[in-house]
Amino acid sequence: MSGSYCKSLYSFSGDQHQQGLTFEVGEIIRIVHPLPGGWWEGELDGVRGWFPSSYVQVLEKTASMTSLPVEDVGEPLPQHWKCYMSPQGRRYYVNTSSNGKETDIQCLQKVFTPLDFLHILLCYSLNLKWIQLRLFINCVTFPLPMSTPEQQLLKPDEWSYCDYFWTDKKDPQGTSCISGFEVLLQKQLKGKHMQKEMAEFIRERIKIEEEYAKNLAKLSQIPLAGQEEGTLGEAWAQLKKSLADEAEVHLKFSSKLQSEVEKPLLTFRENFKKDMKRFNHHIAELRKQLVGRHSAVEKARKALADRQKDLDVKTQQLEIKLSNKMEEDIKKAQRKSTQAGDDLMRCVDLYNQSQSKWFEEMVTTSLELERLEVERVEMIRQHLCQYTTLRHETDMFNQSTMEPVDQLLQSVDPARDRELWVQEQKTGDIRPVDIEI
Amino acid sequence: MSGSYCKSLYSFSGDQHQQGLTFEVGEIIRIVHPLPGGWWEGELDGVRGWFPSSYVQVLEKTASMTSLPVEDVGEPLPQHWKCYMSPQGRRYYVNTSSNGKETDIQCLQKVFTPLDFLHILLCYSLNLKWIQLRLFINCVTFPLPMSTPEQQLLKPDEWSYCDYFWTDKKDPQGTSCISGFEVLLQKQLKGKHMQKEMAEFIRERIKIEEEYAKNLAKLSQIPLAGQEEGTLGEAWAQLKKSLADEAEVHLKFSSKLQSEVEKPLLTFRENFKKDMKRFNHHIAELRKQLVGRHSAVEKARKALADRQKDLDVKTQQLEIKLSNKMEEDIKKAQRKSTQAGDDLMRCVDLYNQSQSKWFEEMVTTSLELERLEVERVEMIRQHLCQYTTLRHETDMFNQSTMEPVDQLLQSVDPARDRELWVQEQKTGDIRPVDIEI
Numbered sequence: 001m002s003g004s005y006c007k008s009l010y011s012f013s014g015d016q017h018q019q020g021l022t023f024e025v026g027e028i029i030r031i032v033h034p035l036p037g038g039w040w041e042g043e044l045d046g047v048r049g050w051f052p053s054s055y056v057q058v059l060e061k062t063a064s065m066t067s068l069p070v071e072d073v074g075e076p077l078p079q080h081w082k083c084y085m086s087p088q089g090r091r092y093y094v095n096t097s098s099n100g101k102e103t104d105i106q107c108l109q110k111v112f113t114p115l116d117f118l119h120i121l122l123c124y125s126l127n128l129k130w131i132q133l134r135l136f137i138n139c140v141t142f143p144l145p146m147s148t149p150e151q152q153l154l155k156p157d158e159w160s161y162c163d164y165f166w167t168d169k170k171d172p173q174g175t176s177c178i179s180g181f182e183v184l185l186q187k188q189l190k191g192k193h194m195q196k197e198m199a200e201f202i203r204e205r206i207k208i209e210e211e212y213a214k215n216l217a218k219l220s221q222i223p224l225a226g227q228e229e230g231t232l233g234e235a236w237a238q239l240k241k242s243l244a245d246e247a248e249v250h251l252k253f254s255s256k257l258q259s260e261v262e263k264p265l266l267t268f269r270e271n272f273k274k275d276m277k278r279f280n281h282h283i284a285e286l287r288k289q290l291v292g293r294h295s296a297v298e299k300a301r302k303a304l305a306d307r308q309k310d311l312d313v314k315t316q317q318l319e320i321k322l323s324n325k326m327e328e329d330i331k332k333a334q335r336k337s338t339q340a341g342d343d344l345m346r347c348v349d350l351y352n353q354s355q356s357k358w359f360e361e362m363v364t365t366s367l368e369l370e371r372l373e374v375e376r377v378e379m380i381r382q383h384l385c386q387y388t389t390l391r392h393e394t395d396m397f398n399q400s401t402m403e404p405v406d407q408l409l410q411s412v413d414p415a416r417d418r419e420l421w422v423q424e425q426k427t428g429d430i431r432p433v434d435i436e437i
Numbered sequence: 438m439s440g441s442y443c444k445s446l447y448s449f450s451g452d453q454h455q456q457g458l459t460f461e462v463g464e465i466i467r468i469v470h471p472l473p474g475g476w477w478e479g480e481l482d483g484v485r486g487w488f489p490s491s492y493v494q495v496l497e498k499t500a501s502m503t504s505l506p507v508e509d510v511g512e513p514l515p516q517h518w519k520c521y522m523s524p525q526g527r528r529y530y531v532n533t534s535s536n537g538k539e540t541d542i543q544c545l546q547k548v549f550t551p552l553d554f555l556h557i558l559l560c561y562s563l564n565l566k567w568i569q570l571r572l573f574i575n576c577v578t579f580p581l582p583m584s585t586p587e588q589q590l591l592k593p594d595e596w597s598y599c600d601y602f603w604t605d606k607k608d609p610q611g612t613s614c615i616s617g618f619e620v621l622l623q624k625q626l627k628g629k630h631m632q633k634e635m636a637e638f639i640r641e642r643i644k645i646e647e648e649y650a651k652n653l654a655k656l657s658q659i660p661l662a663g664q665e666e667g668t669l670g671e672a673w674a675q676l677k678k679s680l681a682d683e684a685e686v687h688l689k690f691s692s693k694l695q696s697e698v699e700k701p702l703l704t705f706r707e708n709f710k711k712d713m714k715r716f717n718h719h720i721a722e723l724r725k726q727l728v729g730r731h732s733a734v735e736k737a738r739k740a741l742a743d744r745q746k747d748l749d750v751k752t753q754q755l756e757i758k759l760s761n762k763m764e765e766d767i768k769k770a771q772r773k774s775t776q777a778g779d780d781l782m783r784c785v786d787l788y789n790q791s792q793s794k795w796f797e798e799m800v801t802t803s804l805e806l807e808r809l810e811v812e813r814v815e816m817i818r819q820h821l822c823q824y825t826t827l828r829h830e831t832d833m834f835n836q837s838t839m840e841p842v843d844q845l846l847q848s849v850d851p852a853r854d855r856e857l858w859v860q861e862q863k864t865g866d867i868r869p870v871d872i873e874i
Contacts, residue, residue: 142867151868159856164863180864187858190664197662198673204659205680208652215645222641225634227627232814236635239821243642297872352871359869370855377669377851384676385846388839395832402825409822414814418807419596421624426601427617430579431588432796434789435734 004031006042006056010312014049021049029056054315137167138179139287139294141355154363161366181283181362184369185276191376192268198380199265202257202387209254217247230417235408245401253394260390261383269372279365286358293351300344307337441468443479443493447749451486458486462749466493491752574604575616576724576731578792591800598803618720618799621806622713628813629705635817636702639694639824646691654684667854672845682838690831697827698820706809716802723795730788737781744774 008027014020023029023044032048033041040053136142143151153163165180178186220243228236311333318326445464451457458479460466469485470478477490573579580588590600602617615623657680665673706712748770755763 140869141872142865143870151866153866154868158852159859161855161859163868164859164866166868167865169864183862183864187862194662194665198665201656201659201661201677204656204661208649208656211652212645212649215648219638219641219645222638224638224641225631228631228635230814232817235818235821239824240638348872355869355871373855374851377667377849377854380669381672381846381849384672385843387676388843388846391839392836395836399829399832402828406822406825409818409825412814412818414811415595417814418598418810422596422598422601425620425624427606427620428579428604429588429590429601431591431600431603432577432792433580434792435578435785 005029005059006031006040006053007059008051008056009308010055010315012051012055014051017050019049021047021051023051028059031058136294138177139291140166140358141351142167161370162363165366166362179283179287181280181366184366185280188272188276188369188372191373192272195265195268195376195380198384199262202262202265206254206257206262209250209257213247213250213254216243216250220244220247230420231408231412232414232417235405235412238405238408242401242405246398249394249397249401252397253390256390257387261387264383265380269375279369283358283361283365286354286361290351290354290358293347293354296347297344297351300340300347304337304340304344307333307340311337442466442496443468443477443490444496445488445493446745447492447752449488449492451488454487456486458484458488460488462746465496468495573731575614576728577603577795578788579604598807599800602803603799616720616724618717618803621803622717625709625713625806625809628810629709632702632705632813632817635821636699639699639702643691643694643699646687646694650684650687650691652684653680653687657681657684667857668845668849669851669854672842672849675842675845679838679842683835686831686834686838689834690827693827694824698824701820702817706812716806720795720798720802723791723798727788727791727795730784730791733784734781734788737777737784741774741777741781744770744777748774 005028008023008025008029011024012020012022014022021029021042021044027044029042029044029051031040032043034053035041038053039050040056041048041050042056154160155163161184165184168177168179169183170177220240224240225236227233311330314326314330314333318330443466445460445462445466448461449457449459451459458466458481460481464481466479466481466488468477469480471490472478475490476487477493478485478487479493591597592600598621602621605614605616606620607614657677661677662673664670748767751763751767751770755767
């Protein structure tokens with residue numbers, strides 16, 4: 001066991017003993033000579049000394065980490081922080097003084113970039129394995145990043161909503177934080193808004209087309225050059241008529257835009273608001289429950305710590321003067337400590353149940369939101385495709401309005417026009433002759 | 438000679454002779470017995486009688502026409518009118534009383550439909566061949582329709598202006614008549630006007646296109662749904678951009694319409710007005726000259742008739758009492774008559790020269806007008822073809838504005854969009870875990 005570490009369960013003052021080691025609760029001590037008699041020699045912060053082995057918890061080999069010399073850490077750590085290297089070569093930063101309390105946020109922000117806005121807690125289990133590191137972000141429990149084993153994504157390679165929105169996030173203003181689920185909901189709301197704006201855009205286009213059609217139709221009715229005659233007159237009349245045809249084409253375009261693009265875009269899925277409200281309410285409810293459970297856990301954890309402190313005091317008193325009464329007191333304190341441990345266990349159970357429920361709901365709902373978003377994108381894509389199809393059709397129909405004009409222009413024949421006009425307008429077909437005497 | 442006809446040169450009163458025939462100047466008499474002694478028997482209006490052969494002019498065999506019995510004419514002819522059948526079977530209507538004066542218009546209108554508004558004159562030559570029938574329409578001399586030989590068109594099968602605008606025509610209001618040349622000029626003026634109106638029409642179209650383009654460009658700038666993200670966002674942005682492209686296409690259309698259709702149509706051939714004025718002035722001048730010449734001919738004709746009447750009187754007087762003085766008088770009258778005949782001949786010559794000059798100018802100018810009209814029609818046709826070409830181009834360019842939109846819509850991928858969004862918006866990729874005790 002020499003060379004391994006232990007963690008102090010209680011504080012111990014070495015001043016009262018020859019070569020005694022002094023430490024507070026929760027400090028990590030390197031075991032130098034673990035003598036079988038119950039007194040071990042240990043080293044803490046470069047100082048060696050003796051202490052009762054019952055005051056410490058041996059850290060298991062599986063979790064054997066190496067405390068790095070300060071100069072290897074790379075940058076000076078804040079007070080009470082230590083850097084450990086895991087057997088896999090990962091670095092863990094541990095606040096050796098926090099003792100179950102929330103750590104200083106600034107410190108961790110420095111260390112655990114890019115995880116900002118964390119409330120980190122060194123959580124130690126009943127049997128005080130310190131490696132049970134957990135992050136608590138707004139009462140949700142996460143494994144410390146880089147801890148073993150790595151989490152597999154629920155839906156690898158899919159970039160699914162259900163894998164990426166568990167933690168909270170600063171809002172765009174950076175003043176408060178919003179939950180991952182709210183981010184998803186906002187995406188939905190924004191999606192709906194975008195769709196509505198697209199419909200508005202199409203509506204504007206419809207208006208432009210209608211006005212264009214109106215102007216073309218009006219122009220085609222103006223009797224300009226209506227008296228042009230012959231084949232040229234026919235071609236010209238057809239050219240004017242083609243404007244009415246064009247107008248018709250654009251009117252058809254605008255009416256199809258309305259029925260086949262604008263209207264479908266406006267009918268965003270029914271019950272959108274109701275659904276969003278329901279989703280939001282459900283998840284928020286579960287989060288609220290989780291917060292309650294979390295505070296119960298905290299309370300139970302504190303109660304346990306108090307009981308253990310009480311037990312500690314009593315045990316120290318026992319060392320000084322032994323009496324039946326004291327032994328009874330210690331037993332009582334041990335019972336209460338055990339009871340407090342049980343309480344904590346129950347609270348943790350309830351908390352985990354809550355978190356589990358929320359977890360499931362989050363997965364279900366985010367997958368639903370994901371499905372709805374896929375639907376939305378597909379639906380918009382489809383109707384925008386319809387828009388381009390209609391535009392293509394319009395151009396083709398427009399081209400066809402020119403065909404009869406082209407044909408008539410091809411058959412414009414000045415000689416034929418002259419013939420027609422002369423036949424109608426001629427003043428006679430006899431030619432002057434001389435007077436003969 | 439029996440069975441042929443003669444025409445009276447002077448009036449003769451049969452009352453003073455046994456079985457004498459009475460006739461006025463210019464009557465057609467059937468020769469019954471042409472006795473060599475100078476007294477012939479003839480028949481006029483069913484009455485037979487004798488008259489001096491020197492009072493008549495025998496009508497030549499070549500012009501032998503048959504006077505049709507009244508019942509064959511089809512409809513009762515007005516007083517003094519007779520219907521003759523030419524050897525080719527054509528009917529000629531002759532006013533036997535007009536004697537060189539203008540005939541009654543109403544009468545001829547009845548007969549010579551569709552030749553309305555004619556001034557017809559039976560013109561007889563110095564040797565008084567009555568078949569020299571001519572029409573005078575506003576001082577221009579025409580052969581009587583249906584007279585032999587038929588005129589060949591100057592440009593057969595071409596319906597050339599130079600063949601059909603020699604006579605005058607009632608104007609559309611029917612109140613006055615306009616010359617054939619004026620009809621041609623009006624055609625030119627109307628043609629110019631039509632061309633101008635076409636340019637105006639194109640201008641209106643340009644305005645419509647410009648406004649349409651302006652509206653499309655404006656709409657493409659409106660930031661609607663500008664926050665749509667991912668591949669859908671790209672497709673949407675391209676769709677909006679395509680409106681700017683469309684606007685560009687329509688702007689280009691309108692600017693090309695202006696430079697390649699409107700402007701050329703507006704630049705009707707230079708000097709148009711000047712040319713028209715020159716043509717008109719020239720022809721009008723020649724017509725005026727013709728009128729002068731014509732009245733000179735009429736005057737000379739009347740002088741000749743007077744001289745002949747004088748000669749006639751003197752000759753009659755000679756029959757009654759012969760004297761040297763009378764013979765001298767007759768010789769003098771015959772000289773004067775011959776002089777008057779020479780005068781008439783000179784006037785007719787001058788007239789014919791004028792008419793000839795006018796004729797040439799009419800042919801030249803009407804062919805020029807015809808060429809200009811062919812040019813106009815060709816030029817308009819060409820620019821209207823340019824219009825349809827531009828319209829086709831516009832439709833094609835418009836189609837091409839849709840291509841990038843179509844491509845981006847094809848690559849819209851909800852999964853890819855989710856990936857992009859999640860990468861940017863994810864709140865972390867660790868999943869909650871249970872608190873472990």
